[in-house]
Amino acid sequence: MTDFPAAAKVQLAKPQLRANLRHATHTIRDKRLRVVGELDDWEQLREAGRAIKADVRRRLPELLIQFEEKATAAGAVVHWARDAAEANRIVADLARAKGVDELVKVKSMATQEIGLNEALEAEGITAYETDLAELIVQLAHDTPSHILVPAIHYNRTEIRDIFVKEMHDAPAGLTDEPATLAEAARLHLRKRFLSATLGVSGANFAIADTGTLVVLESEGNGRMCLTLPETLISVVGVEKLLPSYTDLEVFLQLLPRSSTGERMNPYTTMWTGVTPGDGPSEVHIVLLDNGRANVLADPVGRQALACIRCSACLNVCPVYERTGGHAYGSVYPGPIGAILAPQLSPGEHESLPYASSLCGACYEACPVKINIPEVLIHLRQRTKHPAGERAAMGLMAWVMRNPRRYAAALRSARLGTGPLAAFVHKGPGGRRVLRRAPWPASKWTVSRDAPLPATETFREWWIRERS
Amino acid sequence: MNARDAILARLRSALADEPAAEPIPRDYGRHLDGDLVELLTDRLVDYKARVHRSIGDALAGIQTLLVPHDVPGDWLTGYTGKTVVDERRSVEELDQVDAVLTGCAVAIAQTGTIVLDGGPTQGRRAITLVPDRHVVVVRAEQIVGRVPEALPRLAPTRPQTWISGPSATSDIELNRVEGVHGPRTLDVVILDA
Numbered sequence: 001m002t003d004f005p006a007a008a009k010v011q012l013a014k015p016q017l018r019a020n021l022r023h024a025t026h027t028i029r030d031k032r033l034r035v036v037g038e039l040d041d042w043e044q045l046r047e048a049g050r051a052i053k054a055d056v057r058r059r060l061p062e063l064l065i066q067f068e069e070k071a072t073a074a075g076a077v078v079h080w081a082r083d084a085a086e087a088n089r090i091v092a093d094l095a096r097a098k099g100v101d102e103l104v105k106v107k108s109m110a111t112q113e114i115g116l117n118e119a120l121e122a123e124g125i126t127a128y129e130t131d132l133a134e135l136i137v138q139l140a141h142d143t144p145s146h147i148l149v150p151a152i153h154y155n156r157t158e159i160r161d162i163f164v165k166e167m168h169d170a171p172a173g174l175t176d177e178p179a180t181l182a183e184a185a186r187l188h189l190r191k192r193f194l195s196a197t198l199g200v201s202g203a204n205f206a207i208a209d210t211g212t213l214v215v216l217e218s219e220g221n222g223r224m225c226l227t228l229p230e231t232l233i234s235v236v237g238v239e240k241l242l243p244s245y246t247d248l249e250v251f252l253q254l255l256p257r258s259s260t261g262e263r264m265n266p267y268t269t270m271w272t273g274v275t276p277g278d279g280p281s282e283v284h285i286v287l288l289d290n291g292r293a294n295v296l297a298d299p300v301g302r303q304a305l306a307c308i309r310c311s312a313c314l315n316v317c318p319v320y321e322r323t324g325g326h327a328y329g330s331v332y333p334g335p336i337g338a339i340l341a342p343q344l345s346p347g348e349h350e351s352l353p354y355a356s357s358l359c360g361a362c363y364e365a366c367p368v369k370i371n372i373p374e375v376l377i378h379l380r381q382r383t384k385h386p387a388g389e390r391a392a393m394g395l396m397a398w399v400m401r402n403p404r405r406y407a408a409a410l411r412s413a414r415l416g417t418g419p420l421a422a423f424v425h426k427g428p429g430g431r432r433v434l435r436r437a438p439w440p441a442s443k444w445t446v447s448r449d450a451p452l453p454a455t456e457t458f459r460e461w462w463i464r465e466r467s
Numbered sequence: 468m469n470a471r472d473a474i475l476a477r478l479r480s481a482l483a484d485e486p487a488a489e490p491i492p493r494d495y496g497r498h499l500d501g502d503l504v505e506l507l508t509d510r511l512v513d514y515k516a517r518v519h520r521s522i523g524d525a526l527a528g529i530q531t532l533l534v535p536h537d538v539p540g541d542w543l544t545g546y547t548g549k550t551v552v553d554e555r556r557s558v559e560e561l562d563q564v565d566a567v568l569t570g571c572a573v574a575i576a577q578t579g580t581i582v583l584d585g586g587p588t589q590g591r592r593a594i595t596l597v598p599d600r601h602v603v604v605v606r607a608e609q610i611v612g613r614v615p616e617a618l619p620r621l622a623p624t625r626p627q628t629w630i631s632g633p634s635a636t637s638d639i640e641l642n643r644v645e646g647v648h649g650p651r652t653l654d655v656v657i658l659d660a
Contacts, residue, residue, distance in 0.1 A: 024641045031641075044495040051491040058486045061478045074624060080470040132647065133638035149638050156639050178639040182647045187619035189648065194558045194597070211625045220596065220634040220649025227592045228558060238474070245623040249493070252629075256578075260637045263510065264578035267649060268629035269592075275626050276557070278591040293477035299484055 003351035007327040020155045023322050028315045031261025032365070038263070039253070048250045050369040053306035056241050057296060058102050063208040063241045064287065070211025074273025081235075083290050084114035090286050091200065091233055092118060092123045098231055100125070100198045106217065106225040107131035108202025109147060109309050110235045110288055113331045113344075116200070127200065128192060130221035132185050139166040145325030148259050148311040156181065166329040181221075189221065199225035199280070203236045204308065206285075207252060209244045212272040213285065216255060216265045226269045232280040237288050239305040251308065254367035258310035259272065266347040290346035300378040305340045311336075313362035313372060319355055328352060335362035339375040341382075353379035388440065413453045424452060469636045499612025501591050503576040504657055507610055510579025514632030515645045516653040522546075523603045525654040526568070533567040533598055535590030542568065542604065553594050561593060566600035567650075572627075573620045580631045581605060581655065584621045595637050601650040603630075607660040 006096050011017060036042050056063060068078045079302040081087035095103060103120075105111065105127050106276060117127040129138045137144050140162045144150030151159065160176040163184055171184055201222070205214040213234055215222050226232060242251065256265045296302050314320045314334030325333035330341035330349050338356055341349040353376045362372040385393075399409045427433035433449035436442065444450055456464075468476070499506075508518045519525040523545050526532065531549045533556075534542075543550060551564055561567075570588030571581045581603050583589045588604070595601050611617050621627060634649030645651065 020640075028637075028641045039496075041495040044492065047492050048495055051489060054486070054489060055491060058482065058497060060482070061475050064475065064478075080474055082470050082473055086470060106585035130648070131638070132636045136638070149641060151638060152641070168474055178642060178644040179646060181639060182636055182644050186647055192563060193648065207623075212624060218634070218638075219636045221647070223592070223596050223628065227596055238478070246618060249618050253614050260641075260643075261645070262514075262637075264575075264580045264629070264631035264632070266514075266631050266633070266635045268627075270627040270629075272624040272626075275585070278585055278626050279498060279593075287474070289474045289477065292475065293481045296478060297481035297483075299486070302481075 002329060004087070004327060004329070004355045005351065007329055008323040008355070011327045015237060016155075016158075017153055017324055018322060020153055020158075021321055023155070023207055024149070024152050025315045025321045028261055032258060032312060032315070034329075035257045035261055035263055036077045039257070045250055045253055046369050049254050049308075049367055050306065052242065052247050052250060053368050054303075055243060056239070057302055057305055059243070060241070060296065063243060064238060067206055067208040067211055067241060068287075070209065071213075071273055071285055072211070074211050076211065076273040076285050079284060079286045080207075081286050081288050081290070084119075087114045087235055087286050087288050087290065088116055090284075091235065092120055092125065094231070094233055094284060095120065098198055101126065102126040102196075102201055103198040104128050104130050104192060104196040104225045104229065106199070106201045106215065106222040107134050107150075108200075108235065109331065110202040110237050111200065112144065113205075114235070114288065116235070128189075130189055130193070130219075130225060131217075132182065132219060132221075134186055135189070136162060139163070139431055143326065144331075146311060146314060147309050147334070147336075148314075149331065153326070193221070193224040193228060196225070196229045197231065199229035199232045201225055201232065202232045203240055204233050204255065205242050205248065206236050206240045207245050207248070208241050210272055212245065212270050214248065214268065214270045216252075216268045218260065218266045219263050220267055223269055226271065229280055229281050231282040231284070232271075233284040233286065235286045235288055237290070238292050239307075255308055255310055258308075258312040258365070258367040279389035291346075293342040294346060295340070295401070298343065298378075299316055300425060301339065301343050301375050303370050304336065304343060304375060306370050307336050307340065308368060312365040312367065316361040316365045318357060319358060322353075332336065335372045335376075336370070339370075339372055339379060342379055350383045351384065353377075369378065407459070410453055410457060414455070417452050425449070427451070480521065485575065495615075497613060497615040499577055499616075501612075501641070503612055504607060505609045507574055507576040507579060510576065511632070511653075511655050514579055514635070514643075516579070516614070516632050516655050519654060519656045520658075522568075522602075522604060522656050522658075525656045526566075529566045529602075530586075531564045531566075532602075533561065533564040533594055535569055535588060537587055538568065539570075539588060553590055556614045558561075558593065558597060561597035564598050566602055566652075566654075567594050567598040568597055568602045568604070570604045570606075571609065572622075574610045575612075575614055575617045576610055578631060580614075580617075580629055582617060582621060583628045585627075586622065593630055595628065595630075596649060599650055600652040600654065601630075602654040602656065602657045604656045604658060606658050610657075
């Protein structure tokens, strides 16, 4: 897999992409700030959200058992999947048993994480994405670049062009008015919704004390997939649990304001097993591990399991704003992806914890207060550093352990950098910095200035002035 | 070992360090005072729903109207169009009507949200989904201020639909656009107590 620095370079060279991302992320930032500002208890809600999610992690095994018991009693069939292959197998077998070769899907990160659509395709089953942005990405033969708005990297004109080219029933004379584009999607999917017999979803929350699943959405495609088909299969990461139905009073305030910057999303659906005469007559739930136990095992990193996939951290991130989601090379991009992806699949995505300036905007925006910078630093310490860097750091540690060695090293550093005087610039605060150093220090100065040792240390100044 | 036992065993061993329990602070706000009808109206209009103070106003011009089997008779007083009562009607039939008329379980003023939980006058979920226009009746005493006040009024295990304005999307340049797959027109009738 391409590492982040290389992939980012490719993305940064696309001016249209950068303009689209800048426009979209700034729009959503402003909206989020406005609706969050309307609540004078936002910080209390965040703290409650954080604490509830910490409680969920601590009691995860017992809550899962409780959820299974309640959902089963309500008529759902609960399955367990250790990994992606097992989850895909369960869904494909259920689809086969129903004799269907197509199904409708409501956008879900869990099914994207396990590559469900591709796995179904290999079995001759077509999964139709019904979320507008997912539809755009699917029609464009592209991959998602954002957790909430997978087509955030396209502007309206590009979307119009994709529809005209790839949507066989696109209305003639389609303009790039967003309302017209939404109308085209409505027409395109309507028949499919009304005739679908199998729906597949994820879930935003799974309620342990009732066995209820909760899906938040905007367009009504979710309601279509969750209500009209005879059979519904939901793939749910084990960390999606909430202990109690009452906990929704916190999360139904935190999530919409953080994700789309709305007081409330247009539609939320909750269902508990099967309700005769209302909705699917067969309800399956696939509880998915797929690396989550790995994340839980790390006392610092486990807080990433609190994530409610709102994407506020992506929208405020200066790195994401410039590179977009594809550069991360992970289903989960942005700051949360940088801490979640390497933990979900150890050994992969090792460059992602470095895809951050550690500015902390993500932590401030996170509705459940995941300390993303803390986990980033923790993960950086865990990855294997290059031999040269380790040797340099070892030498530095040896020098700094002893005051004489340290003073001597500073003196020689000053002498050693003397010949570079011609390259010295005045940096911020009048500090002397080097813009371009010779190899191997050039690896450092390619993206930042290198500070030079002061002409005189404080100790030297003290001895000269006061002794 | 089956998948269930394997996952539970992994999770238990991941928690070997026994993280300490901590209290959950619930000092966030629960109530909202003030004119809730006015606030609800403001929030509904902000998300492009239409607000009426009488059912007759909202139903004017509708030719075929779908209703749940237990629709109160007086809601249809003066309605001259054709009424279709939902008796396990097919999706195609639901797709033929101009609008559906239902009640609700609770409305949340602060967020402009109407919640249906399949209780009296609300019908099953499909009837408020397939028709392109939803006329929903809210009695003033069904309005609460904030989300935490709404949950105790709802049946947790019955299917719920929370509705905040007509169907919309933010998928194009992250701007909200109304009118995708759900009802494109939402008429809310607020009846005084």
